Amino acid sequence: MEPHMKLNEETRKSPSKRLVNKVAVITGGARGIGAATAKLFAENGAHVVIADVLDDLGASLAQSIGGRFIHCDVSKEQDVESAINLAISWKGQLHIMFNNAGIAGVDGSITSLDMEHVKHLLSINLNGTIHGIKHASKAMINAQKGGSIICTSSASSIMGGLGAHPYTLSKAAIDGLVRSAACELGVHLIRVNSISPHGVPSEMLLSAFKRFGREITPQELKDYIGKNASLLKGKGSTADDVAHAALFLASDESSFITAHSLKVDGGYTSAFGHMS
Ligand code: NAD
Numbered sequence: 233m234e235p236h237m238k239l240n241e242e243t244r245k246s247p248s249k250r251l252v253n254k255v256a257v258i259t260g261g262a263r264g265i266g267a268a269t270a271k272l273f274a275e276n277g278a279h280v281v282i283a284d285v286l287d288d289l290g291a292s293l294a295q296s297i298g299g300r301f302i303h304c305d306v307s308k309e310q311d312v313e314s315a316i317n318l319a320i321s322w323k324g325q326l327h328i329m330f331n332n333a334g335i336a337g338v339d340g341s342i343t344s345l346d347m348e349h350v351k352h353l354l355s356i357n358l359n360g361t362i363h364g365i366k367h368a369s370k371a372m373i374n375a376q377k378g379g380s381i382i383c384t385s386s387a388s389s390i391m392g393g394l395g396a397h398p399y400t401l402s403k404a405a406i407d408g409l410v411r412s413a414a415c416e417l418g419v420h421l422i423r424v425n426s427i428s429p430h431g432v433p434s435e436m437l438l439s440a441f442k443r444f445g446r447e448i449t450p451q452e453l454k455d456y457i458g459k460n461a462s463l464l465k466g467k468g469s470t471a472d473d474v475a476h477a478a479l480f481l482a483s484d485e486s487s488f489i490t491a492h493s494l495k496v497d498g499g500y501t502s503a504f505g506h507m508s
Contacts (some may be wrong), residue, residue: 250483252277257315257322259283259306259364260333262290265384268471269330271297271476276479279323283315284333306333306360313367317428325375329368329481331361332384337396350398357402358409365413369422378421380400382481383410384474385493387430390501394430395440403428405491414491423490425481430497431457431469460507462498469498 244428256273260266267289270280274297283304284290294301302318304311319326334357338349341487361383372379388395389403407426415425431437433450441448448456454468462468477496495501 238278238320247281249277250479250485251328254278254327254482255281255319255325256328256330256482257281257283257319257326257364257368258330258332259315259360261330262286262293263314264436265429265432265471265474266330266332267293268475269332270299272472272475272479273328273482274299276483278328278482279319281315281319281322283312284315297340306331306363309356309359309363309367312363313316314361316371320371320375326368326371327376327379329364329372329379329381330384330478330482331358331368331381334384334402334436336436337394337399337402338443339440340395342397345397350401353398354402354405357399358405361398361406361409365409365424365433369413370418370422372422373420373423379423380482380486381413381422382478383424383426385410385426385428386429387495387497387501389426389428389493390495394474410493411491416488423481423486425490426493427474427477427481428493428495428497428501429469429474430495430500431434431461432474433469434471457498461500463503463506465499469496 256278258266258270262284270282274280277420280299282290282294282301285305287303291301291418302315304315306312337353368381383406386403386407389407410424410426433453458466458468475495477494
């Protein structure tokens with residue numbers, strides 16, 4: 233086992249309970265980064281609502297962590313509002329909103345971009361995030377002072393060529409929206425930040441590879457990133473790495489951090505010519 237994985241396991245065995253009595257909604261929480269975050273938040277004492285389109289996975293994860301599940305398509309404003317209302321009716325408050333649901337784009341030339349695809353992708357990645365910020369901030373202002381809103385951006389928001397055009401556009405827009413919302417919501421002590429992951433071997437990324445005609449296992453993808461796309465040689469990206477960043481941004485330990493984008497990318501987007 234790699235040393236950092238051992239550390240993760242040890243952290244998991246003795247959680248620091250950094251979110252005791254906090255109430256969190258996680259969109260896209262049924263699997264991947266969202267699921268790892270839901271588990272970590274719950275282990276740290278949070279009450280978690282998982283909001284996702286994957287009913288079976290989401291419901292069974294919610295049950296296993298003592299949380300709640302709600303079917304939620306983030307492209308539908310009413311669904312996101314209902315997820316937040318569930319948290320409020322369950323525990324009376326909302327402290328943490330993790331706008332994490334997202335899909336990968338279909339690659340192709342900008343000269344033949346399918347505008348229906350652009351519209352569909354933005355309706356989930358971008359509108360879903362707007363819906364989450366809008367209704368979570370309203371609930372946080374009404375229910376208590378303060379809160380933490382976290383949005384999943386991507387290394388694609390920083391570097392071109394890492395994702396399909398509409399995907400890159402959606403993630404760059406999320407970072408802009410995060411800064412803009414943070415300016416308005418700071419007066420209510422609501423912090424708004426994003427996380428930019430890179431190379432997590434999730435279903436989303438594995439399917440994107442498959443569409444390119446490249447079947448790859450999660451371990452192979454992790455090894456590939458560790459070797460070719462990380463300054464931390466041999467260290468590939470994991471959903472847990474992102475979950476720990478989300479835990480920090482959700483907890484009071486980050487209480488003076490807002491309008492920030494936290495890169496969880498092994499240094500990839502900050503380096504040139506050091507990748508192999
Ligand atoms: P994933 O496919 O495992 O998880 C995505 C989750 O979002 C799934 O549970 C899925 O059901 C849910 N989802 C999709 N459309 C939805 C909708 N309309 N409404 C509600 N839920 C919906 O992939 P992941 O990598 O864990 O993705 C999580 C986030 O991380 C995404 O926003 C993605 O863009 C971002 N991201 C991932 C990587 C990576 O390397 N995997 C890198 C950068 C950013």
